Amino acid sequence: MNIIVCVKQVPDTNEVKIDPEKGTLIREGVPSILNPDDQSALEEALRIKDENTDTKVTVLTMGPPQAEEVLIEAISMGADEGVLLCDKAFAGADTWATSNTLAKAIENIGDYDLVFCGRQAIDGDTAQVGPQIAERLGLPQVTYVKEFDIKDDKVTVKRSLEDGYETIEVEKPALFTAIEELNKPRYPYIDKIFDAYREKKIKVWSNDELQIEKSELGLDGSPTQVKRTFTPDKKKEGEMIEGSPREQAKTLLVKLKSRNVI
Template identity: 65%
Template sequence: MKIIVCVKQVPDTNEVKIDPVKGTLIRDGVPSILNPDDKNALEEALRLKDKMEDVQVTVITMGPPQADEVLRECLAMGADEAILLSDKAFAGADTWATSNTLAAAIRKIGDYDIIFAGRQAIDGDTAQVGPQLAERLGIPQVSYVQEFEMDGDTIRVQRALEDGYEIIKARKPVLLTAIKELNKPRYMSIGGIYDAFREKEVKVWTLADIDVKKDEVGLEASPTQVKRSFTPEPKGKGVMLQGTTKEMVEQLVIHLKQKHVI
């Protein structure tokens, strides 16, 4: 069985700052990490590899040359193969152009049974690439997967909803987007780290290596326009009330009246 896992290198959101003039993310000097939801996607693929024979896990990402780092992290966790889509022509892509590029690369990979992806990336929070990719490949998709089972060619998943979940069955090939409730990602092993950085190769594919036109990728093929990015104004400090219960209630009522809440 062949499994493809789509991952992304993202800035550590604890360190992200916005340029007050340009309104864009300041990425220079900001540490990058493997997108958290993508780790859950990879973990589920690796669990299938642990349980079954002849399972091959391929991880793929689109990004600059330094995205090689997260692919090697995936290899150190247990993935078999890694592919980096890196070309200046891919730069500036929105979800539409990104899914088009990934779809072309996956078609080149060939046969696959399951595509795993994270629900969304923490830098964009759109949750659009996975579903768009499935549409471009013409395969069924289930998003927000919090539980996964497989019986032969039939896949049974729990899809998380705001007020519960629904049970969905699908046949391979299928694309699934994972959420953190699906599993707990494993750590890289010492042997895995050695193999990932000394023994294994990250394949790099450019625009010339995949069957897609230049005007279908990158900024030129991206209809999304971001009007403005900004940092929310910090909230004021809270007021701590002291005294007996009766005294604190009286103070609370006074404060609410002063703010015309009551």
């Protein structure tokens, strides 16, 4: 069985800062991490590999040269190889152009049974790339997967909803987007960390390998444009009300009435 996992290197959002004049993210000096939902997607692929020794896991990402770090991390966790899509032509891509590029790369890899993606990236929160890849490849898809079971050619998943969940059965090949509740990602293995750096397990592809029309990738192929990025104004700090429960309730009632809330 061959599994492809799409991952993304994202800035640690707890430390992201925005240039007040340009309204853009300040990435210099900001640590990057493997997107959390993508970690769960990778872990599920590795669990399948643990139970099926003939399984190969390929990890795919698009980004600048430093995005190779997340592929090294994935290989250190147990993935077999990584593919980095790196080309200035890919820069500025929105979800539409990104999914187009990733889908073409998956076609180039070929011979896959399952494709895993994270539900969404923490630097965009659109949850669009996974479904768009499935549409471009003509694959059945199940999003927001919280439980996963595979037997022969059939996959049974439990999909998380706002008011519960639904169980869906789908045949391979198919694409799934994972949420963090799906599993608990493993830590990298010490010996595999050394192997990831020593062995040539990462391929770097530019558009020379993909041959995508310029009008369909990067900024030129992105119908979505970000006009402005900004941090919301800080809200007034909360107030702690002291006293017994009765006194607290009375004080709260007075404050709410004074502000015409009630």
